[in-house]
Amino acid sequence: NPQALQDLRNHRFEWLGLIGFRDPIRVEIPAAVQACSDAGIRLVMITGDHPKTALAIAQQAGMFATACVLGDELDAMSPQALASCVRTQSVFARVSPLVKLKIVQALQADGQVVAMIGDGVNDVVALQAADVAVAMGMRGTDVARRTAALILLNDNFASLIRGIGLGRSIF
Numbered sequence: 416n417p418q419a420l421q422d423l424r425n426h427r428f429e430w431l432g433l434i435g436f437r438d439p440i441r442v443e444i445p446a447a448v449q450a451c452s453d454a455g456i457r458l459v460m461i462t463g464d465h466p467k468t469a470l471a472i473a474q475q476a477g478m479f480a481t482a483c484v485l486g487d488e489l490d491a492m493s494p495q496a497l498a499s500c501v502r503t504q505s506v507f508a509r510v511s512p513l514v515k516l517k518i519v520q521a522l523q524a525d526g527q528v529v530a531m532i533g534d535g536v537n538d539v540v541a542l543q544a545a546d547v548a549v550a551m552g553m554r555g556t557d558v559a560r561r562t563a564a565l566i567l568l569n570d571n572f573a574s575l576i577r578g579i580g581l582g583r584s585i586f
Contacts, residue, residue: 440475447573448477450580459522461507461515463537469508478505486510489517497521515541532572533559549575 451458458478462469466483473480483506489497490511501521510518515531519541522529531538531545534555542548542562550563551570560566567575 440472441571441573443571443573445475445477447576450576454580454583456579457505457527459501459505459507459518461510461518461541463510464508466508469506473506480504480506482506483508486514489514494521498525501525512537512540516544519544532567532575533563534570535559 448458460469460473460478466485470480470483482504484500484504486507486509489500489507492500497517498521501518502525507518515538519529519531529545530547530549531541532549533542534551536556536558539558539562542550542559547565548563549565549567550559552560552566552568553570
């Protein structure tokens with residue numbers, strides 16, 4: 416509505432304050448990350464978040480990452496440079512769906528079995544390419560759940576790690 420837009424332009428806004436939100440990691444995540452390390456499972460974080468946010472979350476979770484690689488940087492790399500990067504780095508931020516797919520494929524080309532955990536439409540192509548696709552059951556999108564082979568009903572990464580441990584002991 417053009418009139419509403421004009422009214423907004425003419426309105427005098429007054430600064431009242433700033434609100435910040437914090438979404439802390441779950442208490443059980445550092446132990447789950449350590450269990451992965453102990454079991455020989457390499458964790459890689461691929462997110463659309465800001466790099467400082469991604470790195471802070473990775474460090475809080477117990478991933479010993481000191482650097483974060485941006486999706487645009489990955490997208491510009493040659494296949495050889497990308498392979499080297501995903502072999503040595505573990506935190507990737509501002510990553511597009513296509514670059515998520517490239518990361519999964521580079522890990523697979525390196526002989527890794529890739530389990531991809533996703534919850535959104537932006538994760539679907541990487542979920543489809545992964546050896547094991549895992550979706551969040553509570554907050555995940557329908558398309559992510561339909562794509563996945565496994566669905567975490569409680570959206571808890573630690574549950575997946577406990578399941579892997581049980582599966583290994585049964586095997």
